[in-house]
Amino acid sequence: MRALAGRILTRHSASQIAALSALSLMAVFFAVPIIWAVGEMIGGTALHWLLNSAFYSTAGAAIAVALCIPAGYGLATHDFPGRRPLLIVTILLMLIPPNALVLPLFLEAHAAHLLASPLAVILPYGLYPFGVYLAYLYFNTARFEALLQTARTDGCSEWHVFKRIALPLSLPVSALIAFLNFLASWTNFFLPWVMYWSFGTTSRYPLALGIALELDTSKGSSFYGVLTQLHLGVSPSYIALLLLVTCAPVLIVFVLAQRWIGSSQLQGVFR
Amino acid sequence: MRPRKSGYLFIAPYALLLAVAGIYPVGYALDLALTSLRAQFSGTRNFVRSFQDPEFLPAFLHVGLFLAIWLTALVVLVVGLSLILHSLDRRISAAFRFVFYLPAALAGAASVMLWLFMLEPGVSPWTFVLHWLGYNTLGDSLASGNLPVVFAVIAFWSGAGSWIVVMYGALATIPPGVLEAARLDGAGPWRTALRIKLPLIKRWVAYMLIGAFAAGTQLFAEPQLVSEATGGILNQTWSPNQLAYFLSFQLDNFNYAAAIAVDLLAIALISATVILLRTGLFRVSD
Numbered sequence: 001m002r003a004l005a006g007r008i009l010t011r012h013s014a015s016q017i018a019a020l021s022a023l024s025l026m027a028v029f030f031a032v033p034i035i036w037a038v039g040e041m042i043g044g045t046a047l048h049w050l051l052n053s054a055f056y057s058t059a060g061a062a063i064a065v066a067l068c069i070p071a072g073y074g075l076a077t078h079d080f081p082g083r084r085p086l087l088i089v090t091i092l093l094m095l096i097p098p099n100a101l102v103l104p105l106f107l108e109a110h111a112a113h114l115l116a117s118p119l120a121v122i123l124p125y126g127l128y129p130f131g132v133y134l135a136y137l138y139f140n141t142a143r144f145e146a147l148l149q150t151a152r153t154d155g156c157s158e159w160h161v162f163k164r165i166a167l168p169l170s171l172p173v174s175a176l177i178a179f180l181n182f183l184a185s186w187t188n189f190f191l192p193w194v195m196y197w198s199f200g201t202t203s204r205y206p207l208a209l210g211i212a213l214e215l216d217t218s219k220g221s222s223f224y225g226v227l228t229q230l231h232l233g234v235s236p237s238y239i240a241l242l243l244l245v246t247c248a249p250v251l252i253v254f255v256l257a258q259r260w261i262g263s264s265q266l267q268g269v270f271r
Numbered sequence: 272m273r274p275r276k277s278g279y280l281f282i283a284p285y286a287l288l289l290a291v292a293g294i295y296p297v298g299y300a301l302d303l304a305l306t307s308l309r310a311q312f313s314g315t316r317n318f319v320r321s322f323q324d325p326e327f328l329p330a331f332l333h334v335g336l337f338l339a340i341w342l343t344a345l346v347v348l349v350v351g352l353s354l355i356l357h358s359l360d361r362r363i364s365a366a367f368r369f370v371f372y373l374p375a376a377l378a379g380a381a382s383v384m385l386w387l388f389m390l391e392p393g394v395s396p397w398t399f400v401l402h403w404l405g406y407n408t409l410g411d412s413l414a415s416g417n418l419p420v421v422f423a424v425i426a427f428w429s430g431a432g433s434w435i436v437v438m439y440g441a442l443a444t445i446p447p448g449v450l451e452a453a454r455l456d457g458a459g460p461w462r463t464a465l466r467i468k469l470p471l472i473k474r475w476v477a478y479m480l481i482g483a484f485a486a487g488t489q490l491f492a493e494p495q496l497v498s499e500a501t502g503g504i505l506n507q508t509w510s511p512n513q514l515a516y517f518l519s520f521q522l523d524n525f526n527y528a529a530a531i532a533v534d535l536l537a538i539a540l541i542s543a544t545v546i547l548l549r550t551g552l553f554r555v556s557d
Binding site for chain 2: 063066070074075077078079080081084087088092093095096099100101103104106107108123127129133152183187188194198208209212215239240250254
Protein backbone atom coordinates (compact mmCIF):
# COMPACT_ATOMS: atom_id res chain seq x y z
CA MET A 1 0.00 0.00 0.00
CA ARG A 2 2.69 2.45 1.09
CA ALA A 3 5.05 1.22 -1.57
CA LEU A 4 2.38 1.87 -4.16
CA ALA A 5 1.62 5.35 -2.84
CA GLY A 6 5.34 6.13 -2.74
CA ARG A 7 5.81 5.00 -6.31
CA ILE A 8 2.91 7.14 -7.49
CA LEU A 9 4.26 10.18 -5.66
CA THR A 10 7.92 9.90 -6.61
CA ARG A 11 7.50 9.18 -10.30
CA HIS A 12 4.73 11.65 -10.98
CA SER A 13 5.38 12.23 -14.64
CA ALA A 14 2.45 13.83 -16.43
CA SER A 15 1.98 10.88 -18.74
CA GLN A 16 1.69 8.47 -15.81
CA ILE A 17 -0.92 10.62 -14.12
CA ALA A 18 -2.84 10.74 -17.39
CA ALA A 19 -2.59 6.97 -17.70
CA LEU A 20 -3.78 6.48 -14.15
CA SER A 21 -6.77 8.79 -14.57
CA ALA A 22 -7.73 7.00 -17.77
CA LEU A 23 -7.59 3.69 -15.91
CA SER A 24 -9.65 5.08 -13.01
CA LEU A 25 -12.28 6.38 -15.41
CA MET A 26 -12.54 2.99 -17.06
CA ALA A 27 -12.65 1.29 -13.62
CA VAL A 28 -15.67 3.46 -12.77
CA PHE A 29 -17.28 2.39 -16.05
CA PHE A 30 -16.69 -1.29 -15.25
CA ALA A 31 -17.68 -1.20 -11.59
CA VAL A 32 -20.69 1.14 -11.48
CA PRO A 33 -23.24 -1.25 -13.08
CA ILE A 34 -22.36 -3.95 -10.57
CA ILE A 35 -22.61 -1.56 -7.62
CA TRP A 36 -25.94 -0.34 -9.04
CA ALA A 37 -27.21 -3.94 -9.25
CA VAL A 38 -26.25 -4.63 -5.64
CA GLY A 39 -27.88 -1.36 -4.61
CA GLU A 40 -31.12 -2.17 -6.46
CA MET A 41 -31.17 -5.58 -4.84
CA ILE A 42 -30.65 -4.52 -1.23
CA GLY A 43 -32.03 -0.97 -1.40
CA GLY A 44 -30.39 2.44 -1.11
CA THR A 45 -30.08 2.56 2.68
CA ALA A 46 -28.49 -0.85 2.92
CA LEU A 47 -26.10 0.01 0.07
CA HIS A 48 -25.10 3.07 2.08
CA TRP A 49 -24.35 0.85 5.11
CA LEU A 50 -22.41 -1.53 2.88
CA LEU A 51 -20.26 1.32 1.57
CA ASN A 52 -19.77 2.60 5.15
CA SER A 53 -18.55 -0.87 6.16
CA ALA A 54 -16.20 -0.94 3.17
CA PHE A 55 -14.88 2.52 4.03
CA TYR A 56 -14.26 1.82 7.75
CA SER A 57 -12.66 -1.57 7.11
CA THR A 58 -10.50 -0.39 4.20
CA ALA A 59 -9.31 2.72 6.04
CA GLY A 60 -8.56 0.61 9.13
CA ALA A 61 -6.64 -1.97 7.10
CA ALA A 62 -4.66 0.76 5.30
CA ILE A 63 -3.63 2.32 8.62
CA ALA A 64 -2.82 -1.12 10.05
CA VAL A 65 -0.51 -2.03 7.15
CA ALA A 66 1.13 1.41 7.12
CA LEU A 67 1.95 1.12 10.85
CA CYS A 68 2.59 -2.62 11.21
CA ILE A 69 5.25 -3.01 8.52
CA PRO A 70 7.65 -0.29 9.81
CA ALA A 71 6.96 -1.26 13.44
CA GLY A 72 7.58 -4.97 12.83
CA TYR A 73 10.69 -4.07 10.85
CA GLY A 74 11.99 -1.80 13.60
CA LEU A 75 11.36 -4.38 16.31
CA ALA A 76 13.03 -7.14 14.30
CA THR A 77 16.13 -5.34 13.05
CA HIS A 78 16.93 -2.61 15.60
CA ASP A 79 18.21 -2.79 19.16
CA PHE A 80 16.77 0.30 20.81
CA PRO A 81 16.11 0.71 24.53
CA GLY A 82 12.46 -0.16 25.16
CA ARG A 83 12.27 -2.73 22.38
CA ARG A 84 11.46 -5.68 24.63
CA PRO A 85 8.73 -3.91 26.66
CA LEU A 86 7.11 -2.75 23.41
CA LEU A 87 7.15 -6.28 22.07
CA ILE A 88 5.63 -7.65 25.29
CA VAL A 89 2.87 -5.01 25.31
CA THR A 90 2.18 -5.82 21.64
CA ILE A 91 1.83 -9.55 22.30
CA LEU A 92 -0.33 -9.04 25.40
CA LEU A 93 -2.62 -6.68 23.51
CA MET A 94 -2.93 -9.13 20.63
CA LEU A 95 -3.93 -11.89 23.08
CA ILE A 96 -6.61 -9.74 24.72
CA PRO A 97 -10.04 -10.16 23.08
CA PRO A 98 -10.78 -6.96 21.12
CA ASN A 99 -14.09 -6.57 22.96
CA ALA A 100 -12.26 -5.96 26.24
CA LEU A 101 -11.08 -2.58 24.95
CA VAL A 102 -14.44 -1.43 23.62
CA LEU A 103 -15.89 0.16 26.75
CA PRO A 104 -12.61 1.93 27.64
CA LEU A 105 -12.48 3.22 24.05
CA PHE A 106 -16.08 4.37 24.34
CA LEU A 107 -15.29 6.26 27.56
CA GLU A 108 -12.27 7.86 25.89
CA ALA A 109 -14.24 8.81 22.74
CA HIS A 110 -16.93 10.30 24.95
CA ALA A 111 -14.37 12.46 26.77
CA ALA A 112 -12.78 13.51 23.45
CA HIS A 113 -16.18 14.30 21.84
CA LEU A 114 -15.46 11.80 19.09
CA LEU A 115 -18.61 9.69 19.49
CA ALA A 116 -20.46 8.94 16.25
CA SER A 117 -17.44 10.12 14.26
CA PRO A 118 -15.84 7.73 11.75
CA LEU A 119 -12.49 8.22 13.53
CA ALA A 120 -13.95 6.54 16.62
CA VAL A 121 -13.99 3.21 14.79
CA ILE A 122 -11.25 3.67 12.18
CA LEU A 123 -8.44 4.45 14.64
CA PRO A 124 -9.14 1.41 16.87
CA TYR A 125 -9.39 -0.76 13.71
CA GLY A 126 -5.98 0.57 12.62
CA LEU A 127 -4.33 -0.53 15.87
CA TYR A 128 -3.39 -4.11 15.01
CA PRO A 129 -0.80 -5.65 17.37
CA PHE A 130 -1.23 -9.06 15.71
CA GLY A 131 -0.09 -7.49 12.43
CA VAL A 132 2.96 -5.99 14.13
CA TYR A 133 3.83 -9.43 15.51
CA LEU A 134 3.37 -11.03 12.07
CA ALA A 135 5.64 -8.41 10.46
CA TYR A 136 8.15 -8.84 13.30
CA LEU A 137 8.34 -12.60 12.69
CA TYR A 138 8.54 -12.02 8.95
CA PHE A 139 11.57 -9.72 9.21
CA ASN A 140 13.22 -11.51 12.13
CA THR A 141 15.25 -14.06 10.16
CA ALA A 142 19.01 -14.52 9.87
CA ARG A 143 18.80 -14.36 6.07
CA PHE A 144 17.05 -11.01 6.13
CA GLU A 145 19.51 -9.68 8.72
CA ALA A 146 22.45 -10.65 6.47
CA LEU A 147 20.80 -8.90 3.52
CA LEU A 148 20.49 -5.71 5.56
CA GLN A 149 24.12 -5.87 6.72
CA THR A 150 25.25 -6.08 3.10
CA ALA A 151 23.21 -3.01 2.19
CA ARG A 152 24.60 -1.08 5.17
CA THR A 153 28.18 -2.00 4.28
CA ASP A 154 27.47 -0.62 0.83
CA GLY A 155 26.67 2.71 2.48
CA CYS A 156 22.86 2.66 2.40
CA SER A 157 21.21 4.92 4.99
CA GLU A 158 18.78 3.29 7.43
CA TRP A 159 15.81 4.85 5.67
CA HIS A 160 17.01 3.64 2.28
CA VAL A 161 17.58 0.13 3.60
CA PHE A 162 13.96 0.07 4.70
CA LYS A 163 12.58 1.66 1.55
CA ARG A 164 14.64 -0.26 -0.99
CA ILE A 165 14.89 -3.68 0.65
CA ALA A 166 12.30 -4.21 3.40
CA LEU A 167 9.33 -2.52 1.74
CA PRO A 168 9.46 -4.38 -1.58
CA LEU A 169 9.90 -7.67 0.28
CA SER A 170 7.00 -6.99 2.62
CA LEU A 171 4.26 -7.45 0.03
CA PRO A 172 3.09 -10.96 1.10
CA VAL A 173 2.95 -10.11 4.80
CA SER A 174 1.24 -6.76 4.01
CA ALA A 175 -1.46 -8.60 2.09
CA LEU A 176 -1.98 -11.04 4.95
CA ILE A 177 -2.19 -8.22 7.52
CA ALA A 178 -4.63 -6.30 5.31
CA PHE A 179 -6.87 -9.35 4.85
CA LEU A 180 -6.95 -10.41 8.51
CA ASN A 181 -7.50 -6.84 9.70
CA PHE A 182 -10.24 -6.26 7.13
CA LEU A 183 -11.99 -9.48 8.19
CA ALA A 184 -11.80 -8.51 11.87
CA SER A 185 -13.29 -5.04 11.41
CA TRP A 186 -15.83 -6.16 8.79
CA THR A 187 -17.40 -8.57 11.27
CA ASN A 188 -16.98 -6.32 14.33
CA PHE A 189 -20.18 -5.44 16.12
CA PHE A 190 -19.55 -4.22 19.67
CA LEU A 191 -17.28 -1.28 18.79
CA PRO A 192 -19.52 0.36 16.14
CA TRP A 193 -22.51 -0.42 18.38
CA VAL A 194 -21.27 1.66 21.31
CA MET A 195 -19.90 4.39 19.05
CA TYR A 196 -23.00 4.84 16.86
CA TRP A 197 -26.09 3.06 18.16
CA SER A 198 -27.51 5.54 20.63
CA PHE A 199 -26.77 8.68 18.66
CA GLY A 200 -29.37 8.55 15.92
CA THR A 201 -26.72 8.57 13.21
CA THR A 202 -28.11 5.70 11.13
CA SER A 203 -26.44 7.16 8.02
CA ARG A 204 -23.05 6.28 9.50
CA TYR A 205 -23.89 2.69 10.45
CA PRO A 206 -21.82 -0.15 9.11
CA LEU A 207 -23.79 -3.06 7.67
CA ALA A 208 -23.72 -5.06 10.92
CA LEU A 209 -25.59 -2.30 12.75
CA GLY A 210 -27.93 -1.80 9.83
CA ILE A 211 -28.99 -5.42 10.06
CA ALA A 212 -29.58 -5.00 13.78
CA LEU A 213 -31.68 -1.93 13.01
CA GLU A 214 -34.04 -4.11 10.94
CA LEU A 215 -34.70 -5.98 14.16
CA ASP A 216 -35.01 -2.89 16.26
CA THR A 217 -37.61 -1.21 14.05
CA SER A 218 -39.89 -4.13 14.85
CA LYS A 219 -39.83 -3.19 18.53
CA GLY A 220 -43.05 -1.21 18.23
CA SER A 221 -44.95 -4.13 16.77
CA SER A 222 -43.88 -6.70 19.32
CA PHE A 223 -45.52 -6.91 22.70
CA TYR A 224 -43.83 -7.66 25.98
CA GLY A 225 -44.80 -10.97 27.46
CA VAL A 226 -45.09 -14.08 25.35
CA LEU A 227 -42.86 -14.29 22.31
CA THR A 228 -44.58 -16.28 19.60
CA GLN A 229 -42.50 -15.42 16.57
CA LEU A 230 -39.66 -13.29 15.31
CA HIS A 231 -40.83 -9.72 14.77
CA LEU A 232 -39.16 -8.12 11.81
CA GLY A 233 -39.66 -4.78 10.08
CA VAL A 234 -38.88 -6.51 6.78
CA SER A 235 -39.30 -9.94 5.24
CA PRO A 236 -36.98 -12.82 6.19
CA SER A 237 -35.85 -13.13 2.57
CA TYR A 238 -34.62 -9.52 2.64
CA ILE A 239 -32.62 -10.20 5.82
CA ALA A 240 -31.23 -13.36 4.24
CA LEU A 241 -30.13 -11.27 1.25
CA LEU A 242 -28.38 -8.77 3.54
CA LEU A 243 -26.60 -11.64 5.29
CA LEU A 244 -25.35 -13.04 2.00
CA VAL A 245 -24.13 -9.61 0.93
CA THR A 246 -22.35 -9.29 4.30
CA CYS A 247 -20.34 -12.45 3.86
CA ALA A 248 -19.73 -12.19 0.11
CA PRO A 249 -16.58 -9.99 0.18
CA VAL A 250 -14.99 -12.10 2.89
CA LEU A 251 -15.69 -15.35 1.06
CA ILE A 252 -14.36 -13.99 -2.24
CA VAL A 253 -11.08 -12.87 -0.66
CA PHE A 254 -10.83 -16.08 1.33
CA VAL A 255 -11.21 -18.28 -1.74
CA LEU A 256 -8.67 -16.16 -3.66
CA ALA A 257 -6.14 -16.15 -0.83
CA GLN A 258 -6.86 -19.54 0.74
CA ARG A 259 -3.64 -21.10 -0.50
CA TRP A 260 -1.35 -19.02 1.64
CA ILE A 261 -3.70 -17.86 4.37
CA GLY A 262 -4.06 -21.43 5.56
CA SER A 263 -0.35 -22.11 5.63
CA SER A 264 1.55 -18.91 6.33
CA GLN A 265 -0.99 -17.46 8.76
CA LEU A 266 -0.38 -20.29 11.15
CA GLN A 267 2.96 -21.86 10.58
CA GLY A 268 4.70 -18.50 10.60
CA VAL A 269 3.01 -17.26 13.72
CA PHE A 270 3.93 -20.00 16.08
CA ARG A 271 7.34 -21.15 16.96
CA MET B 272 25.98 -4.75 15.66
CA ARG B 273 22.42 -3.73 15.03
CA PRO B 274 21.46 -0.06 14.72
CA ARG B 275 19.81 1.43 17.75
CA LYS B 276 18.37 4.93 17.68
CA SER B 277 16.92 4.80 14.16
CA GLY B 278 14.58 2.07 15.42
CA TYR B 279 12.45 4.74 17.05
CA LEU B 280 11.66 6.19 13.63
CA PHE B 281 10.08 2.95 12.51
CA ILE B 282 8.08 2.19 15.62
CA ALA B 283 6.97 5.78 16.36
CA PRO B 284 3.70 5.85 14.35
CA TYR B 285 2.60 2.49 15.78
CA ALA B 286 3.66 3.46 19.30
CA LEU B 287 1.61 6.64 18.99
CA LEU B 288 -1.57 4.81 17.97
CA LEU B 289 -0.86 2.16 20.61
CA ALA B 290 -0.80 4.92 23.22
CA VAL B 291 -3.95 6.63 21.91
CA ALA B 292 -6.15 3.59 21.21
CA GLY B 293 -4.61 0.93 23.46
CA ILE B 294 -2.93 2.20 26.61
CA TYR B 295 -4.64 5.53 27.23
CA PRO B 296 -8.22 4.13 27.19
CA VAL B 297 -7.21 1.45 29.71
CA GLY B 298 -5.65 4.04 31.99
CA TYR B 299 -8.65 6.32 31.58
CA ALA B 300 -11.11 3.52 32.42
CA LEU B 301 -9.05 2.67 35.51
CA ASP B 302 -9.03 6.33 36.50
CA LEU B 303 -12.82 6.59 36.09
CA ALA B 304 -13.33 3.38 38.03
CA LEU B 305 -11.37 4.79 40.95
CA THR B 306 -13.26 8.09 40.93
CA SER B 307 -16.66 8.98 42.32
CA LEU B 308 -19.41 10.69 40.31
CA ARG B 309 -18.31 13.99 41.81
CA ALA B 310 -14.78 13.47 40.46
CA GLN B 311 -13.21 12.60 43.79
CA PHE B 312 -10.92 9.68 44.42
CA SER B 313 -13.07 6.90 45.78
CA GLY B 314 -10.70 3.95 45.92
CA THR B 315 -12.40 0.64 45.39
CA ARG B 316 -15.89 1.95 46.15
CA ASN B 317 -17.16 1.57 42.56
CA PHE B 318 -15.85 -2.00 42.48
CA VAL B 319 -17.49 -2.90 45.78
CA ARG B 320 -20.73 -1.33 44.63
CA SER B 321 -20.62 -3.25 41.36
CA PHE B 322 -20.13 -6.55 43.22
CA GLN B 323 -23.22 -5.80 45.29
CA ASP B 324 -25.36 -4.87 42.30
CA PRO B 325 -28.22 -7.40 41.97
CA GLU B 326 -27.46 -7.71 38.23
CA PHE B 327 -23.71 -8.27 38.65
CA LEU B 328 -23.49 -11.82 39.93
CA PRO B 329 -26.24 -13.21 37.63
CA ALA B 330 -24.47 -11.69 34.60
CA PHE B 331 -21.23 -13.50 35.48
CA LEU B 332 -23.16 -16.70 36.26
CA HIS B 333 -24.87 -16.59 32.86
CA VAL B 334 -21.54 -16.19 31.12
CA GLY B 335 -19.96 -18.87 33.32
CA LEU B 336 -22.62 -21.36 32.25
CA PHE B 337 -22.14 -20.38 28.62
CA LEU B 338 -18.36 -20.81 28.98
CA ALA B 339 -18.69 -24.26 30.54
CA ILE B 340 -20.71 -25.51 27.56
CA TRP B 341 -18.72 -23.70 24.91
CA LEU B 342 -15.24 -24.66 26.19
CA THR B 343 -16.25 -28.31 26.55
CA ALA B 344 -17.54 -28.30 22.98
CA LEU B 345 -14.32 -26.65 21.76
CA VAL B 346 -12.02 -29.17 23.45
CA VAL B 347 -13.95 -32.27 22.50
CA LEU B 348 -15.13 -31.35 19.01
CA VAL B 349 -12.37 -29.07 17.69
CA VAL B 350 -9.57 -31.37 18.84
CA GLY B 351 -11.48 -34.49 17.77
CA LEU B 352 -12.39 -33.13 14.34
CA SER B 353 -8.85 -31.84 13.74
CA LEU B 354 -7.38 -35.26 14.58
CA ILE B 355 -9.83 -36.93 12.19
CA LEU B 356 -9.10 -34.37 9.46
CA HIS B 357 -5.37 -34.88 9.89
CA SER B 358 -5.71 -38.62 9.29
CA LEU B 359 -7.58 -38.03 6.00
CA ASP B 360 -6.30 -37.44 2.50
CA ARG B 361 -5.12 -33.82 2.10
CA ARG B 362 -7.64 -32.80 -0.54
CA ILE B 363 -10.63 -34.24 1.30
CA SER B 364 -9.59 -32.57 4.53
CA ALA B 365 -9.07 -29.23 2.74
CA ALA B 366 -12.67 -29.36 1.47
CA PHE B 367 -14.00 -30.10 4.96
CA ARG B 368 -11.87 -27.39 6.54
CA PHE B 369 -13.29 -24.90 4.05
CA VAL B 370 -16.88 -25.85 4.93
CA PHE B 371 -16.15 -25.64 8.66
CA TYR B 372 -14.50 -22.26 8.15
CA LEU B 373 -17.36 -20.79 6.04
CA PRO B 374 -19.38 -19.38 8.99
CA ALA B 375 -16.38 -17.27 10.07
CA ALA B 376 -17.34 -14.91 7.24
CA LEU B 377 -20.60 -14.25 9.10
CA ALA B 378 -19.21 -13.73 12.60
CA GLY B 379 -20.81 -11.12 14.78
CA ALA B 380 -24.24 -9.67 14.17
CA ALA B 381 -24.90 -11.61 10.98
CA SER B 382 -24.45 -15.04 12.57
CA VAL B 383 -26.80 -14.14 15.42
CA MET B 384 -29.43 -12.99 12.92
CA LEU B 385 -29.07 -16.21 11.01
CA TRP B 386 -29.49 -18.27 14.17
CA LEU B 387 -32.62 -16.37 15.15
CA PHE B 388 -34.10 -17.80 11.96
CA MET B 389 -32.70 -21.24 12.76
CA LEU B 390 -34.49 -21.12 16.12
CA GLU B 391 -37.81 -19.80 14.78
CA PRO B 392 -39.91 -22.91 14.11
CA GLY B 393 -41.90 -21.03 11.46
CA VAL B 394 -38.98 -20.62 9.05
CA SER B 395 -36.17 -22.85 10.36
CA PRO B 396 -34.78 -25.70 8.26
CA TRP B 397 -34.44 -27.48 11.63
CA THR B 398 -38.16 -27.28 12.42
CA PHE B 399 -38.37 -31.06 12.95
CA VAL B 400 -35.59 -30.89 15.56
CA LEU B 401 -37.27 -27.96 17.31
CA HIS B 402 -40.65 -29.77 17.33
CA TRP B 403 -38.99 -32.93 18.56
CA LEU B 404 -37.55 -30.90 21.45
CA GLY B 405 -41.07 -29.59 22.09
CA TYR B 406 -40.43 -26.02 20.88
CA ASN B 407 -43.34 -24.61 18.91
CA THR B 408 -42.54 -20.90 19.03
CA LEU B 409 -39.41 -18.76 19.08
CA GLY B 410 -40.24 -18.02 22.70
CA ASP B 411 -39.88 -21.74 23.49
CA SER B 412 -36.50 -21.92 21.74
CA LEU B 413 -35.25 -18.85 23.57
CA ALA B 414 -36.58 -19.80 27.03
CA SER B 415 -34.16 -18.29 29.52
CA GLY B 416 -32.81 -21.70 30.57
CA ASN B 417 -31.83 -22.41 26.96
CA LEU B 418 -29.88 -19.22 26.41
CA PRO B 419 -26.40 -20.39 27.49
CA VAL B 420 -26.76 -23.40 25.15
CA VAL B 421 -28.10 -21.22 22.33
CA PHE B 422 -25.20 -18.76 22.62
CA ALA B 423 -22.70 -21.63 22.86
CA VAL B 424 -24.12 -23.13 19.65
CA ILE B 425 -23.88 -19.76 17.84
CA ALA B 426 -20.33 -19.13 19.09
CA PHE B 427 -19.26 -22.66 18.17
CA TRP B 428 -20.87 -22.45 14.74
CA SER B 429 -19.13 -19.20 13.84
CA GLY B 430 -15.82 -19.73 15.63
CA ALA B 431 -14.93 -23.42 15.68
CA GLY B 432 -13.84 -23.43 12.02
CA SER B 433 -11.00 -20.99 12.64
CA TRP B 434 -9.79 -23.07 15.58
CA ILE B 435 -9.96 -26.23 13.48
CA VAL B 436 -7.74 -24.48 10.91
CA VAL B 437 -5.32 -23.54 13.73
CA MET B 438 -5.28 -27.08 15.18
CA TYR B 439 -4.82 -28.60 11.76
CA GLY B 440 -1.93 -26.21 11.14
CA ALA B 441 -0.40 -27.34 14.44
CA LEU B 442 -0.84 -31.01 13.52
CA ALA B 443 0.74 -30.35 10.12
CA THR B 444 3.97 -29.26 11.86
CA ILE B 445 4.49 -32.73 13.39
CA PRO B 446 7.50 -34.23 11.56
CA PRO B 447 6.42 -37.17 9.37
CA GLY B 448 9.26 -39.22 10.86
CA VAL B 449 7.59 -39.23 14.28
CA LEU B 450 4.35 -40.64 12.85
CA GLU B 451 6.27 -43.13 10.73
CA ALA B 452 8.13 -44.37 13.79
CA ALA B 453 4.85 -44.78 15.68
CA ARG B 454 3.42 -46.76 12.79
CA LEU B 455 6.46 -49.03 12.65
CA ASP B 456 6.17 -49.62 16.39
CA GLY B 457 2.67 -50.94 15.72
CA ALA B 458 0.56 -48.02 16.95
CA GLY B 459 -2.87 -47.88 15.25
CA PRO B 460 -4.62 -44.67 14.20
CA TRP B 461 -6.35 -44.30 17.59
CA ARG B 462 -3.21 -44.75 19.60
CA THR B 463 -1.21 -42.43 17.32
CA ALA B 464 -3.87 -39.76 17.69
CA LEU B 465 -4.19 -39.96 21.46
CA ARG B 466 -0.65 -40.83 22.51
CA ILE B 467 1.49 -39.07 19.88
CA LYS B 468 -0.43 -36.28 18.18
CA LEU B 469 -2.45 -35.00 21.11
CA PRO B 470 0.54 -34.47 23.45
CA LEU B 471 2.36 -32.66 20.63
CA ILE B 472 -0.43 -30.10 20.13
CA LYS B 473 -1.13 -29.68 23.87
CA ARG B 474 0.17 -26.08 23.84
CA TRP B 475 -2.25 -25.07 21.09
CA VAL B 476 -5.15 -26.64 22.96
CA ALA B 477 -4.17 -24.64 26.05
CA TYR B 478 -3.89 -21.49 23.94
CA MET B 479 -7.35 -22.12 22.44
CA LEU B 480 -8.93 -22.74 25.84
CA ILE B 481 -7.48 -19.68 27.57
CA GLY B 482 -8.11 -17.47 24.55
CA ALA B 483 -11.67 -18.70 24.18
CA PHE B 484 -12.24 -18.26 27.90
CA ALA B 485 -11.14 -14.62 27.76
CA ALA B 486 -13.15 -13.97 24.60
CA GLY B 487 -16.22 -15.68 26.06
CA THR B 488 -16.31 -13.45 29.13
CA GLN B 489 -16.73 -10.55 26.66
CA LEU B 490 -20.02 -11.88 25.23
CA PHE B 491 -22.08 -8.98 23.89
CA ALA B 492 -23.44 -9.25 20.34
CA GLU B 493 -25.36 -12.49 20.89
CA PRO B 494 -27.42 -11.55 23.98
CA GLN B 495 -27.82 -7.94 22.84
CA LEU B 496 -29.28 -8.91 19.47
CA VAL B 497 -31.50 -11.57 20.98
CA SER B 498 -32.74 -8.92 23.37
CA GLU B 499 -33.47 -6.57 20.45
CA ALA B 500 -35.10 -9.30 18.37
CA THR B 501 -37.39 -10.43 21.14
CA GLY B 502 -38.53 -6.92 21.92
CA GLY B 503 -36.92 -6.99 25.35
CA ILE B 504 -38.05 -10.40 26.60
CA LEU B 505 -34.44 -11.22 27.29
CA ASN B 506 -32.97 -9.14 30.06
CA GLN B 507 -30.82 -6.31 28.70
CA THR B 508 -28.15 -7.01 31.31
CA TRP B 509 -27.67 -10.71 30.61
CA SER B 510 -23.87 -10.53 30.19
CA PRO B 511 -21.32 -8.37 32.08
CA ASN B 512 -20.51 -6.31 28.98
CA GLN B 513 -24.22 -5.65 28.47
CA LEU B 514 -24.50 -4.60 32.09
CA ALA B 515 -21.57 -2.17 31.71
CA TYR B 516 -23.05 -0.81 28.48
CA PHE B 517 -26.48 -0.46 30.09
CA LEU B 518 -25.02 1.37 33.09
CA SER B 519 -23.15 3.89 30.97
CA PHE B 520 -25.99 4.58 28.53
CA GLN B 521 -29.20 4.16 30.45
CA LEU B 522 -27.99 5.30 33.83
CA ASP B 523 -25.20 7.63 32.71
CA ASN B 524 -22.99 6.22 35.44
CA PHE B 525 -19.66 6.06 33.66
CA ASN B 526 -17.60 5.45 36.80
CA TYR B 527 -19.63 2.43 37.75
CA ALA B 528 -19.55 1.10 34.18
CA ALA B 529 -15.79 1.65 34.06
CA ALA B 530 -15.39 -0.52 37.17
CA ILE B 531 -17.06 -3.46 35.38
CA ALA B 532 -15.00 -2.81 32.23
CA VAL B 533 -11.86 -2.94 34.39
CA ASP B 534 -13.00 -6.25 35.96
CA LEU B 535 -13.39 -7.73 32.48
CA LEU B 536 -10.11 -6.25 31.32
CA ALA B 537 -8.34 -7.80 34.31
CA ILE B 538 -9.69 -11.24 33.35
CA ALA B 539 -8.49 -10.70 29.76
CA LEU B 540 -5.07 -9.45 30.84
CA ILE B 541 -4.51 -12.33 33.25
CA SER B 542 -5.50 -14.83 30.55
CA ALA B 543 -3.17 -13.15 28.03
CA THR B 544 -0.29 -13.23 30.51
CA VAL B 545 -0.88 -16.92 31.20
CA ILE B 546 -0.82 -17.66 27.44
CA LEU B 547 2.37 -15.64 26.98
CA LEU B 548 4.24 -17.12 29.96
CA ARG B 549 2.96 -20.68 30.10
CA THR B 550 2.33 -21.95 26.57
CA GLY B 551 5.66 -20.76 25.11
CA LEU B 552 4.00 -20.22 21.75
CA PHE B 553 5.05 -16.60 21.37
CA ARG B 554 8.58 -15.35 20.88
CA VAL B 555 9.66 -12.32 22.86
CA SER B 556 13.41 -12.49 22.32
CA ASP B 557 15.42 -13.84 19.41
